[in-house]
Amino acid sequence: MAAFSPFSRRLCSETHLLSSLLSRLLSSTTFAAIDDTASGFWRLLRSNSGHPSLERTLSRSLSNTKLTAPVVESVLRQSSAAATKDDDDRALALRFFVWAGLQPNHHHSAAAYVAACDALHLPRHPYFLSQLLDSYRAVAFPVCVKTFKILLNLCRHGNLPDEALALLRRMPEFNCRPHNASYNAVLRLLADAGRGGAVAALLEEMTEARLIPDVITYVTAVRGLSASGQIGAARGLHGQMRANGCVPNAVAYSALLDGACACGDLKSAMELLVEMERELEAACAPNVVTYTCLIKCLCDKGQLGDALGILDRMGQRRCSPNLVTIRTLVDGFCAQGHVNGAHELIGRVAGEGAVSTADCYSVLVVCLLRIQDIEGAEKVLGMMLEKGDRPSGLACNSLMRELCERRRFVDTCRVLEMEEKGLVCIDSDVYSRLLLGFCEEGHLNEALRLAAKVVERETPLQADCVDAVVEVLLESGEHALASHIMGLKQP
Numbered sequence: 157m158a159a160f161s162p163f164s165r166r167l168c169s170e171t172h173l174l175s176s177l178l179s180r181l182l183s184s185t186t187f188a189a190i191d192d193t194a195s196g197f198w199r200l201l202r203s204n205s206g207h208p209s210l211e212r213t214l215s216r217s218l219s220n221t222k223l224t225a226p227v228v229e230s231v232l233r234q235s236s237a238a239a240t241k242d243d244d245d246r247a248l249a250l251r252f253f254v255w256a257g258l259q260p261n262h263h264h265s266a267a268a269y270v271a272a273c274d275a276l277h278l279p280r281h282p283y284f285l286s287q288l289l290d291s292y293r294a295v296a297f298p299v300c301v302k303t304f305k306i307l308l309n310l311c312r313h314g315n316l317p318d319e320a321l322a323l324l325r326r327m328p329e330f331n332c333r334p335h336n337a338s339y340n341a342v343l344r345l346l347a348d349a350g351r352g353g354a355v356a357a358l359l360e361e362m363t364e365a366r367l368i369p370d371v372i373t374y375v376t377a378v379r380g381l382s383a384s385g386q387i388g389a390a391r392g393l394h395g396q397m398r399a400n401g402c403v404p405n406a407v408a409y410s411a412l413l414d415g416a417c418a419c420g421d422l423k424s425a426m427e428l429l430v431e432m433e434r435e436l437e438a439a440c441a442p443n444v445v446t447y448t449c450l451i452k453c454l455c456d457k458g459q460l461g462d463a464l465g466i467l468d469r470m471g472q473r474r475c476s477p478n479l480v481t482i483r484t485l486v487d488g489f490c491a492q493g494h495v496n497g498a499h500e501l502i503g504r505v506a507g508e509g510a511v512s513t514a515d516c517y518s519v520l521v522v523c524l525l526r527i528q529d530i531e532g533a534e535k536v537l538g539m540m541l542e543k544g545d546r547p548s549g550l551a552c553n554s555l556m557r558e559l560c561e562r563r564r565f566v567d568t569c570r571v572l573e574m575e576e577k578g579l580v581c582i583d584s585d586v587y588s589r590l591l592l593g594f595c596e597e598g599h600l601n602e603a604l605r606l607a608a609k610v611v612e613r614e615t616p617l618q619a620d621c622v623d624a625v626v627e628v629l630l631e632s633g634e635h636a637l638a639s640h641i642m643g644l645k646q647p
Contacts, residue, residue: 193221194230201231201248208295211255223262228253232275243284246276250284251291257306264306269313278314285310285319289326299330301338308341317345321354336362336370343376352384359393368400375408382415387424390415405439406432410446417453425450433473444470448481455488460497463488467505479511483519490523495532498523514540518548525554530562541574552580557589565593569602576609588618595628604634611640619645 200217204210221227235249253272257264264272276284285307292299304327311320320342327334339362346354359377362369369377374397381390390412394404409432416425429450432442447470454463463485470477482505489498498520506513517540524533533555540547552571559568568590574580587610594603607629610617617625622645629638 190224190226190230193227194234196221197227197231197252198234201235201252202245205244205248208297210251211297214252214255215259218259223256223259225265225268228256228262228264228268229271232271236275243281246281247284247287250276250288254288254303254306258300258302264309266313269309272310273314278310279316282314282316282319285316285323286326289323289330293330299332301327301332301335303330304332304338305341308338312341312345315345315348317342317349317351317354320345321358334365334367336367336373339367340370340372340376343373343380347376347380347383350380350384352381352386352389355380355384356386356389369396369402371397371402371405371408374402374404375411378408379411379415382412383418385415385419387412387416387419387421391424391428403439406441406443406446409440409442410449413446414449417449420453420457422453422457425453429469433469442473442475444475444478444481447475448478448484451481451488452484455484455491458492460488460492460494464501476508476510477505479515479519482511482516483523486516486519487523487526490520490527490529493527495524495529514545514547517545518551521547521551522554525558530555530558533558534567538570541570541579544579546579549581549583553583553586556582556586560586560589560593563593563597565590565597566599566602572606584615585618587615588621591617591625592621595625600628600632603628604632604637607634607637607641610644611637615644616646617641617644619647 197214197217200213201210204213207213231252232249235245235252250272253264253276256262273279278284288307289299291297304323307323308320311317311323324334324338324342327338339358343355343358346358355377359369359373362373374393378390378393381387381393394408394412397404397408409428413425413428413432416422416428429442429446432440432446435441447466451463451466454460454466467477467481467485470481482502485501486498489495489501502513502516502520505511506516517536521533521536524530524536537547537551537555556568556571559565571580572582572590575582587606591603591606591610594600594606603625607625622641626638626642629635629641
């Protein structure tokens, strides 16, 4: 193939530059257009503030403009920047947000609700929601179920359970009959807040309104009751589910089992596990999360033998443990001082299922450090490096930080050698500590080698370490290296 001529190369370069400039111009033009459209909406809002036909005025403007998510977010930003002390501008922004969500060709994303909560400072000003409904009622503006859906979603993203419940109570006031989705939205907020009593009361109110709870309703209620320690009431819902044609699934059982474990009710938790294992429905079968939850509860109570029994049950049902399961068991053994038991466990499960041998031993290193068995952690990491197993970044850097804390800087050299071979990955803060430590302890050769490596890789260094390192390098006549190290100083 013939080489490009100088003219062709220059033409290609200029074409690329022109394309890049055009792309930037179009991008800036697009952003400007979005802001201009948002400014137009904002001017309409402020000039028609308090006018009963505000929404109709906004709708008429759509004939000349296009409502998009970026435009809505730009209006929210402008309202937040212009907000006055009496918050009239934020109230207008809320009215705009609800109007936008009601448009047939527009749908608010989860990100839009988050942006709205932030711009409106809704958690600090929840009364905006009730004030908006009051303003609608004052001008006889039609309010539909979708209006309440938007307001309830705002409550969800703003974590406002009491306001959500108040909105639900006001739906009949606007001839809107609450349906399952409305109740489910409020139940979720109450459950997240641990308000088990309110969850039970709302569920009863729902049935009295002749609404049939669905699976989402029951799972949410079970989670709320279980989290607040009302295990008996939560278990009672399982019978109700079947009566209403809803088969309890693994999510519902797991919520109940989680609650029993959180309350320390191991008897109920084991009964639930047996019930799940006996279920004929595949959707009810316990999974790795279910078993791991019970294993953690047993380990926390020091019942390591029973925890291993649960691991055996997992194997019998061909449910492989994941890394969280292994970490839970190893941490339980180490916390009880049974380090040999942790080694035996890893020898049993390493390399099986989804957990590699390297992952298992990396977990052991971290757990040993947690109980201050530094020597044991060093031995395990050394064994891994000898076998060519790659330890996790958490295991390696945790040990390195511990050695630095104990001022055992020379003992880190082996790990540094393995890092050069690509077996480990060291964090920048560890490099900072090591470099400073070598300098302070007078290990000049090690400091120079590490400094050269840091410069070559352009690793950022902590500001409080750099000055002391540079001083040592200057005293040693390494002026160029000192200058490069100074350039790596983090702001």
